[in-house]
Amino acid sequence: MSAVGDIVHMYREMRRIRAFEDRLMDLKAGGEVPGSMHLTNGQEAIAVGVASVLRPDDYVTATYRGHGWAISRGSDLTGLFAEVMARSGGVNGGRAGSPYFSDASINFLGENSIVGAGVPIAAGAALSAQRHGQGQVSVVAIGDGATNQGAVHEALNLAAALTLPMVLVVENNIYSEMVRIKDMTKIDQLAIRAEGYGIPGVTIDGNDPAVVAAAAADAVERARRGEGPTLIEAMTQRLVGHHSGDAQHYRPRGEVAEAALDEPLHRIRSAADATLLAELDAIDAEVTAEIEHAVAAARATELPDPNTAKDHVYA
Amino acid sequence: MPDATQTLSYIQAVQHGLRWSLEALDDTVIFGEDVAVPGGPFGATKNLHRDFGDSRIFDTPISETAFLGMALGAAMTGLRPIAEIMYADFMFVAMDQLVNQIANTHYVSRGTYGAPLVIRTQQGYSSGSCAQHSHSIEAYIAHTPGLRLAVPSTADDAYQMLRAAIVSDDPVVVAEARMLYPTKGDVRLDAPVEPIGGGRITREGADVTIVAWSRMAAAALEAAEELAADGIDVEVVDPRWLAPLDFDLIAASVRKTGRLVIAHEANLTGGFGAEIAARAAEECFSDLRAPIARVGAPDVPTPAAPALQAVVIPSAADVVSAVRRVVR
């Protein structure tokens, strides 16, 4: 496990996610990525901050905007590139693509393309954890819009009632697809919903990985102690569209530019002294090399064998 | 050690199957509404909480979506959950978890995650049951790749097929027949656990094949007796599992008799009978001596009034007249 609040480490992880997605956009432009993607640009501090306090045997479940969650947990970049590029070397051999992949090797139960549906599943992993008695925790990420889904409400109540070791992270990026969350609910802070389930809820700055790590550490420790779920609402913004082809006509002029001044990587760089900046530049260069290596390795894997299209429907 | 074979009601057989699973497999957990201390709305889990405690069997909130999803997450991470949906009709509330989540998991992860779970439920009409407590959901389930579906029609099958479902590494829906819960039969309690799949010829005959399952499997046998008096020799096939479907057994019977009647309680349009008819037409066309006939409910929601139910719910008499049509 990495040290909580180790900002250089967290910078590297966030840079890896950013670079992974930037590279995917190039690949998409070059026709190497079928389908659309939901990028996490600007939101990286949440996954990275949470991951920094997890054990390898903890479970994580994310939304279709889940590249960062998988990477922060240590999923192999080649497998992820290959998956999004629909190649046989993908973590799921190209069956899942960008919005629905899982990685059993790191207890990443998967993304979910049905808004809110991951929370019941995460509750199930938490049930296993509770029964196995090894102190594992189940973390699930959803968006702000997902908080309005019945599945989320049901699962939170159930997890609270059964005192399951679950942490719900709401990535509040202000928008639910193309509408503002504030136009879709009457409450200013989504975290206050926690009170209705009898569990703690906090709203935090989601652009600071150290702040996220601290809140996550509290929630995770609470869950490990057997005290049940916590809801963390992490405030952030996405620097890109809802999906890779979104022109964002619904966003006011200047909103993205302003958000770019507050995004986690920029924040760290703008507060850094010369020595740290040099270190960060070196990290960027290393990450670029790592990414290029992974892309080449992903490209080197075959397209999926058509004869396997019917495999794995049943165990 | 109890007698190896006991006469039990269908619901008692289910109870024995659940008890077996808790004893035989450490990782099974049972949950659903009213299943723990109350012992289940129909008594399927009677005394199991007393004997196995909270860690193996517990009540959930009335949240079908949440607890079917919980079954999936638990199955993906090492448990073998058995979730009870009180009435099959309530499955629709959680269709996302069933169709988009549970059914997809193994395929989309390329087999790196599985969903070895069982969803137990019961289906069909009963006297006075309304349109929200009478659905036969088999066609919805069987249509979904990735799911297995059991429709036991006898006490012994209720026990054997439930155990097969529990040891299966696939997600299995066991749709019991509420109307059959009190019916008794010999149950082989220490039979070896069977693999999932496989139908059965429950009556041999030469003139016409009736394929029927769940409550209609018994109705078909009743119809066969009546037809025998008229010299019509009926073969009855109970497919037992609709996914995987033992079509070879059906095809062999159709080749022998040359006539096929399919009977189910669900309404006809898009029902599973249409699937069997289509396959029989594709694979047994030259063996058929008469058009295929289907018996099912008309396409209306199930009314509550017994007087109205009597008109729409298929019966042994409907099977008899369908057979008469094809042997004419």
Ligand SMILES: Cc1ncc(C[n+]2csc(CCOP(=O)(O)OP(=O)(O)O)c2C)c(N)n1
């Ligand atoms: C059940 C369901 N309804 C609608 C959609 C279409 N959809 C995809 S993403 C999305 C917005 C979700 O917003 P939010 O939960 O805030 O997550 P974000 O995309 O902002 O991360 C919608 C409506 C869906 N995928 N699933």
